[in-house]
Amino acid sequence: MFRKLIAALILFVLPACGDTMTSPDEPVPEAFADVTIIAVVPEGTGDVYLATNRNGWSPDASPMTPEGGAPNRRVAQLLLTEGFDLEYKFTLGSWAREAVDGAGLPLENAILTASDGLSVTHEIEGFKADxxxxxxxxxxxxxxxxxxxxxxxxxxxxxxxxxxxxxxxxxxxxxxxxxxxxxxxxxxxxxxxxxxxxxxxxxxxxxxxxxxxxxxxxxxxxxxxxxxxxxxxxxxxxxxxxxxxxxxxxxxxxxxxxxxxxxxxxxxxxxxxxxxxxxxxxxxxxxxxxxxxxxxxxxxxxxxxxxxxxxxxxxxxxxxxxxxxxxxxxxxxxxxxxxxxxxxxxxxxxxxxxxxxxxxxxxxxxxxxxxxxxxxxxxxxxxxxxxxxxxxxxxxxxxxxxxxxxxxxxxxxxxx
The missing domain is CATH 3.40.50.1820 (Alpha/Beta hydrolase fold, catalytic domain)
Known part of the structure; x- marks a missing residue:
């Protein structure tokens, strides 16, 4: 629908650690979760991007990183609010090149609930042809x-x-x-x-x-x-x-x-x-x-x-x-x-x-x-x-x- 409106990457940053005091009247800080998403893609695949409901569904705002020694494995490490429901898809930089199944049809949105240390892996069969x-x-x-x-x-x-x-x-x-x-x-x-x-x-x-x-x-x-x-x-x-x-x-x-x-x-x-x-x-x-x-x-x-x-x-x-x-x-x-x-x-x-x-x-x-x-x-x-x-x-x-x-x-x- 409107997933392609604006490429806006929203980053959550943990506050610096130190000897700070928190007043009883101050709100309790949110809990954060380190989440890892891994995509296993066909050999020879170019740059892969993660499009999510946290980056305005931009198809090219969040590049994934090749995993050392395994060029067909791409990794995205995210810092999310604990319990946040993240929806996401994989692309080659545009919605015309999103990930597809064996029949060539676009994959449904993947969904995860953020929890600290969570790691999920997806086997990607291919991407839409140019x-x-x-x-x-x-x-x-x-x-x-x-x-x-x-x-x-x-x-x-x-x-x-x-x-x-x-x-x-x-x-x-x-x-x-x-x-x-x-x-x-x-x-x-x-x-x-x-x-x-x-x-x-x-x-x-x-x-x-x-x-x-x-x-x-x-x-x-x-x-x-x-x-x-x-x-x-x-x-x-x-x-x-x-x-x-x-x-x-x-x-x-x-x-x-x-x-x-x-x-x-x-x-x-x-x-x-x-x-x-x-x-x-x-x-x-x-x-x-x-x-x-x-x-x-x-x-x-x-x-x-x-x-x-x-x-x-x-x-x-x-x-x-x-x-x-x-x-x-x-x-x-x-x-x-x-x-x-x-x-x-x-x-x-x-x-x-x-x-x-x-x-x-x-x-x-x-x-x-x-x-x-x-x-x-x-x-x-x-x-x-x-x-x-x-x-x-x-x-x-x-x-x-x-x-x-x-x-x-x-x-x-x-x-x-």
Whole structure:
């Protein structure tokens, strides 16, 4: 979800020993625990990093040390509060290269409870292949239509380059369609949408398949999908209250003009849409609310509405009790914001399991706000709950066609 927000390494340091006196009124010092984590990795593995819930889930902030005489054994020694539940994963420096099992699927978070002298060892079977080595063989993944990759796209608004995936529907290049122009959907997390080999969880959204089902059934017209990949600054870049404005400038002022120049697109706002999940859902909402001159509709999948200062503190390994727990979207509502522009259409969905279990109350408050503004349900906005659905690509894959239908067919999707 938001594990890639900020690379913040939190170190616990024991106070110096000495002849100091402690007053009875002073708090009792916390107990600390020395913990050792060992990863046994395949021969020839490069630098290995430990990403944890104590370093903001940064994939490259905490390098492990080769154990003397055993280059395939990597060690991390941590000083933690006694009893702290540490969650962690192993990477080669990015989430695109995290540790996997024998089937090539990412490992679940490892968890330990800190106790002094604890040592745990993990046998790592391998790491995800460098996605760059798979881009030229996208056809091997069974992708329908045509997939084009723009690599390391630069921006004057963003610090990091990023890849961009461009999906063209079947028939786009045929002579009989050379005069046809297409709507465009701009999506987040482009690495997760089409190819399971490079998707973060080993499961892609199946956007190409969902598009084909809708097109072949006549439910909605063909469209082009343009999706920029996420970076290690995903949470910060997707947050409407942080750097979403910079990412929006990249999409609106740099990416869209290039897409419109190189492909046969319908360039007007009525045929330009935004879509994303979790933090990406908040970003899609932002694009329509703040840039309605460019985007007319959005699909906001499992949007992380509880996002707040306290959430950021927690993921940075800081004490969330010192931060404001009020979700940012509620603060916007209280300030008179979060309004749907004229002619815009917004679809919010959520599940009820895992992280999505937090979302029903927040979406209920969002609906109350929209109703209070006089917006029409099913026209200006729409909300749908998917009971039992979790917060992951596998769940989003099963219902993404509903979001596509809302944008491209311009109506409530079947099912209710």
């Amino acid at each position: 996605p760059e080595t798979l881009l030229d063989t996208w056809q091997d993944a069974g992708i329908l239509g045509t997939l084009i990759y723009w690599r390391d796209v630069e921006s004057e608004f963003l610090d990091r380059t990023r890849n961009v995936s461009v999906w063209l529907p079947p028939g786009y290049a045929e002579a009989e369609n050379e005069g046809v122009r297409y709507p465009v959907i701009y999506m987040t997390d482009g690495q997760n949408l089409f190819d399971p080999r490079i998707a973060n969880t080993g499961t892609d959204w199946g956007i190409d398949e969902a598009m084909m089902r809708g097109m072949e059934s006549g439910a909605f017209p063909p469209a082009i999908v343009v999706a920029h990949w996420s970076t290690d600054m995903r949470g910060q870049e997707y947050s409407p209250w942080h750097d979403a404005s910079k990412l929006a400038q990249f999409v609106k002022d740099e990416l869209k003009p290039r897409v419109d120049q190189e492909f046969r697109t319908l360039t007007d706002r009525d045929n330009t849409f935004a879509m994303g999940s979790s933090m990406g859902g908040l970003y899609a909402m932002y694009l329509v609310m703040e840039h309605a001159e460019t985007f007319s509709a959005c699909g906001c999948v499992s949007s992380h509405l509880p996002f707040s200062e306290a959430v950021i503190a927690q993921f940075q390994g800081q004490d969330p009790s010192e931060a404001d727990e009020t979700p940012y979207y509620l603060r916007d509502i209280e300030a008179g914001g979060l309004l749907i522009p004229d002619g815009a259409r917004m679809f919010f969905d959520w599940g009820t399991a895992t992280l999505d279990a937090l979302y029903p109350p927040e979406h209920g408050k969002l609906r109350e706000h929209f109703e209070a503004q006089g917006y029409a349900f099913g026209e200006d906005y729409y909300l749908r709950e998917y009971p039992g659905a979790e917060h992951n690509e596998a769940a989003w894959r099963t219902r993404v066609q509903d979001q596509l239908h809302w944008m491209l067919a311009r109506e409530i999707p079947p099912g209710e």
